[in-house]
Amino acid sequence: MWYSYEFKPNLFYLTNPLVVLSLVLGWIFLALLFNHPLYIVTIFIMVNLTIVGAGNGKRLLVQLRYALPFVLIIVLINALFNQNGSTLLLSYNLASFTFNIYWESIVYGGVAGLKLLAIITAFTFYAAVINPDEVLYLARRLGQEISLIINLSFRLFPLIWSDYVRIREIQKHRKPIELDDGQISKIQNRVPTLSILLNNSLNRSLKTAESLYSRGYGSGKYSTYQQLEWRSSDYLLMANTIIMIALALGLQVKGLGIYSYYPSLDSFSLLNYRASLVLALLLSFPLLCNGSGILWHYLK
Template sequence: MLTMRDTHTAFDTCHPAVPATYFAATILIAIFAMQPVCVGISLAGALVFSLAARGWRRTLGGLRWQLPMVALVAVANPLFSASGSTLVAQLGPMAIYQESIAYGACAGALLVAVVLWFEDAACVLTQDRLLQLGARVLPTVTLVTSMAAQLVPQLMQRSQTVRAATLATTAAAPEGSRDRGVRVADQLMSWSMEDSIERSDAMRARGWGATDRRSCYLPDSFRNSDAFALAGIVLLAAVSAFLVYAACSQWHFYPTMPRLVAWWGYAPHAVLAFLPTALDLGQRLRWGRVA
């Protein structure tokens, strides 16, 4: 079962290893970059790419619960962590400090940024591309994943069929009978065990497990352009990670927050975060299909 998309991105013409490396590096940097400017860059980059790749309807649909989560974390953190030096309000014995509010807002924005990056990665790295990445490295895991993705929807569809048949035979299981659920589970178990035996026989007949190394069909070949793109992403991510580490090591929320200043070290992180959106817009302008 393949994941279908309505939009295309610049990563569609690359080998799956390129977007997989990019999103792995971007998500790891976003998780550990607990600094206001770095969090803002990660959030903005994930948001604009989500608008380009997933569309504004799906992006806004996700923001309906993501933005309240930021507000909830920002409000809840001062109530549980009364730390800081700038008093904002005094609610009885409870003191609310500006630093606690800033830490909660930054943590909430970081969580939303990571969620958006995962959603963007799921849009680009569809199921067939993920299976292609692990076809030779992890053949058994790839097989189990592909079969689970196929058999779980099939099992749900069969459960509806068995339930409908059970509802039609009221004499075997009257309305409101507790045995109806047991009968449905029993039929599904029998059906699944019979199907598993047939699948194992079919796989054995096709030579699965006959050799240590199994060949596989790879729709995307790893070209020289993919190697250059992969090397560029790794280099950019390494520079960004080093500079983000330097920025985070000089920042602290408690007891007082230092003043944020303009610094050139944020530029590589911004380039990394906005790189897929820039490539996607450039591709759309090239082919004359600006959204």
């Protein structure tokens, strides 16, 4: 299922989870650091290509389908209430209020929405590639309680969604749901499902607590059954992430990562295009490493 962890034979699933976590945090850092549309588009494209290269294209499409409405809302709100542009596209009156829609406001809202999508897709990659057991192993130094909360959180959503799908299927077979275009009717049809889902979640919580208590969780010293090894590819990916972050900070210090949307849009310089190309190469390095590993597997 798209929302649960499923191992795939490629480089990302074999990489040390600490390296994958550093890579994801690097993507998020870049998305939050830059406001230049050229860099944001580059980050978004390369992160999505990496997710597809890891074999999680279906999961990506599902996440984008749920996230795109929020992007449209961001663009709409910014276009309606931000009156700082200079290129007027539309002006209309509504109940003695005048709304002016500027091109700069639309672009700014679109870039802000794209930053949100980049962060969401970065978390999508993290949830798809990292094994929850490895997350528990990494979080062990934070304390047993914190590591347990983190691990249960990663397992909670897939279980709830699986229960929801199963409950809906059973209800459809037992009693066909009446199709109605009204929103109130749709909400009423969901109430029995949510009630059963809540009851099932509470029962699972009690069983989990009983299981932890019966096994003596937290009563003794923390024990591990695996050791996460570092391979040569892990060092390369970690070094690439560090270089990528250093480049981003350098661009920001030099002023190449700063972009002004108001009162008019700044133009792109040749240095911006060159920096974007270098950034794209660094972002594509994990994808190229994964592709070379797949190619070598077929050539052997």
